[in-house]
Amino acid sequence: MNETRMPRVLVVDDEERVRGVLCDLLMAWGCRVDGAASRAEGIEFFRHGDYGLVLTDFLMPGGNGLELIEGLRLADPTIGVIMLTASDTDLEAPSRRLEFTVLRKPLQLDALKTVVSQALRRHSRGTPAALP
Numbered sequence: 831m832n833e834t835r836m837p838r839v840l841v842v843d844d845e846e847r848v849r850g851v852l853c854d855l856l857m858a859w860g861c862r863v864d865g866a867a868s869r870a871e872g873i874e875f876f877r878h879g880d881y882g883l884v885l886t887d888f889l890m891p892g893g894n895g896l897e898l899i900e901g902l903r904l905a906d907p908t909i910g911v912i913m914l915t916a917s918d919t920d921l922e923a924p925s926r927r928l929e930f931t932v933l934r935k936p937l938q939l940d941a942l943k944t945v946v947s948q949a950l951r952r953h954s955r956g957t958p959a960a961l962p
C-alpha cells in the first residue's frame with residue numbers, strides 16, 4: 831500500500847510496553863503510527879501530524895486522556911478517538927459528549943481491530959480505511 835494512503839494513527843500511553851505493542855499491531859494492520867508517552871507529547875505530535883485516529887490511555891502522569899481528547903476536539907472535531915483504560919471510572923457521559931470509544935484493558939484484539947477499523951472509516955479524510 832502506498833504509504834501516503836495508509837491511515838495515520840497516534841498512540842498516547844505512558845506505559846512503554848503497552849505503547850509499543852499497540853504501535854506494532856497498528857503497523858501490522860497497515861497504519862502509519864507515532865507513539866507518545868504523555869499528554870503533552872501527544873499534543874506536540876498532533877500539532878505536526880495529520881492523524882485519522884488517536885488511541886489514548888486514560889490515566890497518565892501530567893494530565894489524563896480526557897484532557898487530551900478535549901484539546902483534540904477543539905483542534906479537529908472529526909478525529910477518531912479510542913480511549914483505553916484499566917480504570918473502573920465511569921466514562922459513559924464524557925465518551926458521549928466528546929464522541930470517543932472506550933475499550934477496557936486487558937484488550938481483546940478482535941474488538942480493538944474492529945473498533946480501530948470502524949473509527950478510521952468513519953473519520954477518514956477521503957481515504958477509505960479498511961484493515962486487512
